[in-house]
Each structure stands twice: as C-alpha cells, then as structure tokens.
Amino acid sequence: MSATPAATPDTPVDTDCIFCKIAAGELDVPLVYEDDYVVAFDDISPQAPVHTLIIPKQHVVNLTDKPDPELLGHIFGAVHEVARRKGIDESGYRIVQNNGVDAGQTVFHLHVHVLGGRELMVGMA
Ligand code: DGP
Numbered sequence: 001m002s003a004t005p006a007a008t009p010d011t012p013v014d015t016d017c018i019f020c021k022i023a024a025g026e027l028d029v030p031l032v033y034e035d036d037y038v039v040a041f042d043d044i045s046p047q048a049p050v051h052t053l054i055i056p057k058q059h060v061v062n063l064t065d066k067p068d069p070e071l072l073g074h075i076f077g078a079v080h081e082v083a084r085r086k087g088i089d090e091s092g093y094r095i096v097q098n099n100g101v102d103a104g105q106t107v108f109h110l111h112v113h114v115l116g117g118r119e120l121m122v123g124m125a
Contacts, residue, residue, distance in 0.1 A: 082114050
C-alpha cells in the first residue's frame with residue numbers, strides 16, 4: 001500500500017476533534033493497532049464484547065467528505081488485522097460505518113466500528 005496518502009506534518013487535523021487528538025497521541029488511549037495512516041482503539045461505549053474503532057490519522061468527516069479511495073482501502077485493509085488482534089477473525093465480526101445525522105454519526109471524524117465477540121443481532125437498522 002505504498003501509494004496510500006501518508007499522514008504527514010501537513011496532514012489536515014481539526015484541533016477540536018476528539019479523534020484527531022487520539023490519533024495524535026494527545027490522549028491516554030491504548031491503541032489496538034497503528035500504522036502510518038490509521039489508528040484503532042476500543043470504543044468508550046462498547047456495544048459488543050469487542051468494539052473497536054478504526055480511524056484515519058488525517059481529519060476526514062465521513063464519506064460525504066469524499067476521502068481518497070486509497071485511504072479508504074487502507075482503512076478497510078486494517079479491519080482484518082484489528083479483528084485478528086482482538087481474537088475474532090475466526091469467529092466472525094461486523095463492521096459499521098455511520099455517515100451523517102440520520103445514520104447516528106456522533107463523532108464527525110470518519111471511523112469504522114469493528115464489532116464481535118458474540119453472535120450479533122440479525123438486522124442492520
Ligand atoms: P458514531 O455513532 O458512529 O459516530 O460512533 C462514535 C463512537 O465513538 C461511539 O460509539 C462512542 C465513541 N467515542 C466517542 N468519544 C470517544 C472517546 O473519547 N474515546 C473512545 N474510545 N471512544 C469514543
């Protein structure tokens with residue numbers, strides 16, 4: 001994934017964004033996974049035994065922000081590794097990604113939820 005746009009000193013950040021602060025290491029949040037482009041950490045309000053968020057280091061609001069497809073590919077590429085580290089890659093897991101108010105997005109920094117650790121409810125909405 002060498003072509004993935006890197007997080008650089010010029011990477012856009014929103015100084016008021018809690019997820020930008022987590023990505024920058026400004027808050028004491030243990031990371032499940034980190035590479036040059038994304039970090040993953042456990043959700044503060046877990047909806048399942050495993051509930052981990054994957055976010056880009058650069059500030060992107062959601063898919064309406066038209067993030068670089070390579071960055072999106074990189075985020076999705078991290079999903080399996082996060083699932084493996086959380087021990088749910090074999091048992092199965094669900095990813096959820098909320099965009100905008102009707103979807104229930106509450107933190108306006110793009111994130112993918114990785115959920116698992118038990119049999120999840122059938123249905124998505
Ligand atoms: P969403 O509804 O898709 O925008 O999900 C946002 C999630 O972010 C929600 O499940 C709670 C989580 N969250 C919000 N603030 C924090 C925080 O400061 N730390 C952590 N670990 N998770 C947070």
